[in-house]
Amino acid sequence: MQHAGRLLGLPERLSDDVIxxxxxVLADAEAHLAGEDAEMxxxxxxxxxxxxxxxxxxxxxxxxxRSAGGPMFAYAVRNAAGELVGGCELRLxxxxxxxxxxxxxxxxxxxxxxRRALTxxxxxxxxxxxxxxxxxxxDADNLxxxxxxxxxxxxxxxxxxxxxxxxxxxxxxxYTLALKPELARYSGQxxxxxx
Numbered sequence: 001m002q003h004a005g006r007l008l009g010l011p012e013r014l015s016d017d018v019i020x021x022x023x024x025v026l027a028d029a030e031a032h033l034a035g036e037d038a039e040m041x042x043x044x045x046x047x048x049x050x051x052x053x054x055x056x057x058x059x060x061x062x063x064x065x066r067s068a069g070g071p072m073f074a075y076a077v078r079n080a081a082g083e084l085v086g087g088c089e090l091r092l093x094x095x096x097x098x099x100x101x102x103x104x105x106x107x108x109x110x111x112x113x114x115r116r117a118l119t120x121x122x123x124x125x126x127x128x129x130x131x132x133x134x135x136x137x138x139d140a141d142n143l144x145x146x147x148x149x150x151x152x153x154x155x156x157x158x159x160x161x162x163x164x165x166x167x168x169x170x171x172x173x174x175y176t177l178a179l180k181p182e183l184a185r186y187s188g189q190x191x192x193x194x195x
Contacts (some may be wrong), residue, residue, distance in 0.1 A: 021075035035105025114148035
């Protein structure tokens with residue numbers, strides 16, 4: 001994955017023997033579209049439900065981004081039976097940090113898949129030379145996502161603001177995880193840049 005002139009290498013596949021993270025294929029579009037619900041539309045600020053063609057186009061962009069080296073790297077999340085249960089992605093936000101996001105389709109929620117996917121994603125990110133921190137920006141009322149982040153080792157560290165579709169600033173809870181704890185001055189807090 002490339003960002004600011006450097007090449008990053010995330011594995012093509014990650015697994016903990018319960019879930020598998022691998023690349024999306026266009027054939028995933030039907031399962032992905034079937035898994036989208038009002039909760040996903042709300043959290044990803046989608047103005048309306050996607051069509052099959054739009055879903056295929058999105059998956060095509062994820063495939064292309066992986067091939068081009070980023071700066072976003074998306075994984076399909078599959079269960080032991082090979083079913084598509086959701087997805088996750090890592091996006092380089094700064095030279096030393098990456099933003100993570102994750103989603104699980106309704107039929108598979110409450111089974112720990114989000115925590116497992118996030119853990120695998122962060123374990124892989126920790127092996128990237130200069131990436132020291134992972135951040136998740138989560139809506140305050142998205143309690144399931146907040147719990148998944150906490151169970152994966154993230155710590156609530158503040159509030160960040162995103163510009164929503166209407167142009168208004170939307171506050172989100174900031175969660176951070178030190179991927180290289182030896183570089184952190186104290187747990188859960190990003191170190192102060194040197195003067």
